Amino acid sequence: MKRIFVMILVTLFTASAVNAQTSGNKRNKCVTCGKLISACQYHGKHPKPVPPYEKKCATCWKPVSKCLYGGSHPKCSTCGKVVDNCQYHGNHPKCSTCGKLLDECQYGGNHLKPTSGSINGHDWVDLGLSVKWATCNVGANKPEDYGGYYAWGEIRTKSNYTWNNCFDCQDGSGYNWSVYKIGGRTKLEKNSGHDTAHENWGGSWRMPTEAELKELGNRCSWKWMSMDGHNGYVVTGPNGNIIFLPAAGSRGDSKSYGIGEVGYYWTNTLDSNYSKHARNLFFNGSGRGTNNNARGYGFSVRPVTE
Secondary structure, eight states: OHHHHHHHHHHHHHHHHHHHHHHHHHHTBOTTTOSBTTTOTTTTOOOOOOOOOOOBOTTTOSBGGGSTTTTOOOBOTTTOSBGGGSTTTTOOOBOTTTOSBTTTOTTTTOOOOOSEEEETTEEEEOOSSSSEEESSOTTOSSTTSOOOOBOTTOOSOOSOBOGGGOTTBSSSSSSOBSSBSTTSBOBOOTTSSOOHHHHHHOTTOBOOOHHHHHHHHHHSEEEEEEETTEEEEEEEOTTSOEEEEEOOBEEEBTEEEOTTTEEEEEEEEEOSSOTTEEEEEEEETTEEEEEEEETTSBBBOOOEEO
């Protein structure tokens, strides 16, 4: 019995020793390369593999693969900054007149507009209104000259102003009209062939509308005075520039009326109530306004242009 017991103990001891040796061998090996720790160049502590290097975006510093623009952010062609950093997001404002950048335009995009000029040899002045005004009447060579007298819709002066020779009048009565009448055409368009200003001066010249003459009366200051012996109004615009409107009077039949005392200036607009009348500017030394008069009278015409 003792012998059997001793053999069992020896067997158990041997197995235990083998297991201990095997376990010790495993603990002494590198888990990465499988070599014994003593034989592993890293002594069982291999460094972690380094991922391959990826270039970063120079703008956002993200890896190129994660950069929205693949590492090439779009740049503003004007300032050279990345578009996202440009205050105008790549669209710098430019002056609509000279085409330069607003920062480079000497007027900051607000060019000074000329206040006077000439079209087809006829001078204009900018009064600071919606249109530019001619410095002279049609038929005049100087601001103070009276110029010609024109029936409404006519482009030539004449010696006698009556219904019988009045443009568009059908029977010499002033009541029957062909084209320009209530229910028909009510304005003398620039290219109609009957705009006194355009037909005589050409270019962009035309007769003023009633609204433009009212603007001249309401937004400007008017001073009655004499210029080289001719009475009339010096009209000063909101910007300080001036024109002179002489009191040229009018013509009816073969006579002249009110020269030096009153001024009558046609608009291109027919009266809204009577076909025989058209709208006009009227003034004398006491005041001014717009009213209507018979189309057959010879009045002054002061052109305008845009």
